[in-house]
Amino acid sequence: MAVLPGSTLEAAPGILPAAVLILAGGGVLAVLLLKRAAARAQSSCPEQNWSVPTIDHAQAGDSLFHRWDVRFKLVGLLSLAFFMVATRSLAGGLLALGLAGIAAVAARVCWKRVARRLLAMAGFLAMFLLIMPLTAAVQPGDTLVIFPEIAALAFNLRGLELALAICAKAFAVALLMEPLFATAPLSTTLEGLSRLGVPARVSQMILLAHRYIFVFLDEARRMSIGMNVRGFRKRTRVETLRVMGNFLGMLFIRSFERTHRVHDAMQARGFEGEFPRQAAFDARGGDWLKGAGCLILGLALVLIDRLWF
Known part of the structure; x- marks a missing residue:
């Protein structure tokens, strides 16, 4: 059955249990896929020791993110993250998620840890998929699904699309933080923040x-x-x-x-209020190009989202 924009679709009496089962099955399938991806990556990741920090676990790798000056990496990736959040449409959020995934692959991060973090976020973000379609304000042109069992609640498909866009952007930012923090020692990253003016x-x-x-x-x-x-x-x-x-x-x-x-x-050991500076920052032409590339990529993402999608 085709549903035109601005129309109201009344569901059959048995469609509500079926919809609940489909949503639950989709959630279980997503969890299983994430767990399977974590199990496949387990062989390439060391066993975690909770007494040792692991946010910079991939600092010894070699990629374009590892060779990037921390100061430019902070400015470039954080700016790109803000541009990703500024997208409005679901297509723009999915495009941002794809860009973040490409960056994570290029940084050669440990996908076992990435899958764990995304799985922890999924439990929280799943609430948006249920709450926002039921609470979104009805606007002209919205498509509503009415269930006979709960006629007082209308399932707004625009709210579902908005919830999916929020989830896509949240996962995109989480993925983008992996190349930012995992590819350099945390002390070096924080020292780069200090060089940028953070106290x-x-x-x-x-x-x-x-x-x-x-x-x-x-x-x-x-x-x-x-x-x-x-x-x-x-x-x-x-x-x-x-x-x-x-x-x-x-x-x-x-x-x-x-x-x-x-x-x-x-x-x-002689601590007098400041840690000794261990990193030597040396900006090169490639660092400037990468930073400018992130800014241009983020700006292009927002323009495509506004003008195309």
Whole structure:
């Protein structure tokens, strides 16, 4: 049955369960595909150690992103990300997603970690696919699907298209962050931010937070293992809440004590409020060309989205 723009389609009585099953099946299929992609990439990725940061896991590789000056890479890729977010149509979002995927392939990132991050985002973004079609304001020209079981709610196809565009842009930005942060040491990337005018104190806080959040996660994991060895099992009762409260309190105390030890160790090594500069930045003609190429590519993406799609 063809549905003309601006019309209202009344669904058959049994179409609502079928639609729910199709959406659920599509979500399960997407999860399985992401898990399969992560399993295929597992052989090429080292086993993750939660006590060691992994955001810059591909820093030792060799690609055009690895050889790119960090300062120009930050400006170029962040500008491209803003241009991607500025697209309005679903076709523009899908084009941005394709560009981000090409960049991730060129950077030779670990697809196992990429699949995990995208899978974590998918659970949150899936809510848009259900909520926005049901809550989008009806405008002239919208196509509505009415289910007899819930006639008060109309499924707006324009809302579904808008939700898909948001999901596409979110995945595109997430993919683009992989070549930005994974292809250079995090300390070098943050030092590049400082060279661009970001206060050094902000870079220090980000670096320390990223480093020691993994240490605290590893501490929490070891404490949890110790509790399980002693017979603790999570149950829906007051005793479990009391034990978990003690667990969080001990984790906070241990984190606070570790913070003092880390500060004393840094002062013993001569820390006076600034980290020593380790990276030597040397801008070349190729760095300027890559940065200009990102800006031109982002501008072309927005113009195509506005004038064509």
